[in-house]
Amino acid sequence: MRIYNTMTGTKEEFVPLKKNSVGMYVCGPTVYNYIHIGNARSFVVFDMVRRYFEYTGYFVKYVQNFTDVDDKIIKKANEEGRSVSKVSERFIGEYFKDTDALGIQRATIYPRATQVMDDIISFISVLVRKGYAYETQDGVYFSVEKFKDYGKLSKKNIDDLISGARVEVNDTKRNPLDFALWKLAKPGEPYWDSPWGKGRPGWHIECSVMSSKYLGDTFDIHCGGPDLVFPHHENEIAQSEAKSGVKFVNYWMHAGYLNINNQKMSKSLGNFFTVREILEKYDPMVVRFFMLSSHYRNPINFSFDLLDQAKVGFERIKNSVLKLGDLKGQAESSSGDNEIIQDITKEKQGFISAMDDDFNSAAAISHVFNIAGIANTRINVQSGRATINCAADTITELMDVLGISLNIKKEMLDEEIEKQIEERQQAREYKDYAAADKIREELKKQGIILEDTPQGVRWKRI
């Protein structure tokens, strides 16, 4: 399996630290609002990575944090007249509603900044003791000049960054690039006791602390959104390697942006969608299918038009599985057609090699379409149950690897609807097509689509 490593800028063969097991750390959300569709892309992508590892037999320890104390949460809490923990609790709940819908598996563990305060404090103490950090009147800062490899992930050097001159002026810092490890509390802000006074951790330190606490000083894969490369991940490396003296992470993975009209989503541009509002209109599996239809590192444009395109493609796959379900019930022979089964197996192998090559889900999906094509053109009642099952099971299995559920349940329709379908069939027999079409229209309004096939009437929900 090959993985593109941001650190080296190349694809590398994945070699785990411990055989058959992977430690993954994913930077999670700051819980002050509903997550937006761009956040969702990252989480979907790394969930896909995790699922593929599991599919190929790895045990994955998946750690994702919640940043539950920070300036934005404090601001929100003040606006709403609530406590910080009330706000963060609430949006952690909302986070799970959205990500559960999107089929994102729960992490092995969800540490929170506020739950690891002691670890954070002792981590910072080590940095102070080793001379990497210094105290000022408003907190404790990490000295980037002390860490010789600073900038190695984002390929920046300290001098260029300073001459970039967009760094805020802060007299208390020795170098404008130095970042806060501990911020002393201003009146009205939440605080924890520390050797440096009452305060709260800076943003970057929590991830260094939590990842080492649960995965060790060196671990396999660290993931996050593209805008975390600098400064967040760069700072994590500095803190962690300064403290431990060993390599922090073996593979850095970053997703691509999700753009609107080719531009990064941002609140100031007003091109901002929450997952919640998208899911009011679209099947979460369509959203997921859309996101995985391009390679995870490429930027994707988001629009409802593109989502509609994805939806039709997704339905093509579902329809073929639906058809296979009907055939299964009618097939007389349990045998199989070896040639077809072999071709399906080839497509499955194509899927796997695509995924093995840096999780190329876009190429992988094309193989699923190819199996659907085989099902539509070459499989019929005579093909035998083994063939039919092979096609249906393979499609379902591969989509499941991507975390895309086809949601084809053998649910029962309620009696009233069954009766209407029955009535429509009667009407059709008497060639009363006006009546038949009327019933079909009415069912459509209730979200039931009827299709007359050679195998009889088939229904599906929109």
Added chain:
RNA sequence: GGCGACGUACCCAAGCGGCUAAGGGAGAGGUCUGCAAAACCUUUAUGCCCCGGUUCAAAUCCGGGCGUCGCCUCCA
């Protein structure tokens, strides 16, 4: 100003030096059907932003343009 990514058909999108440039959507024509839907068949890039170069061979490598976007500030 520094650093980086990308530019493949009407749209989306694979492609990582070598078989006729995947796959999906949309359009057009047709088959099937009472109609519709689904599905199927045919059709849509002698060419991959442009110009040079390397090579027996380039969408793929190198150089130079043009264009788009991103990071350098909280941000997935």
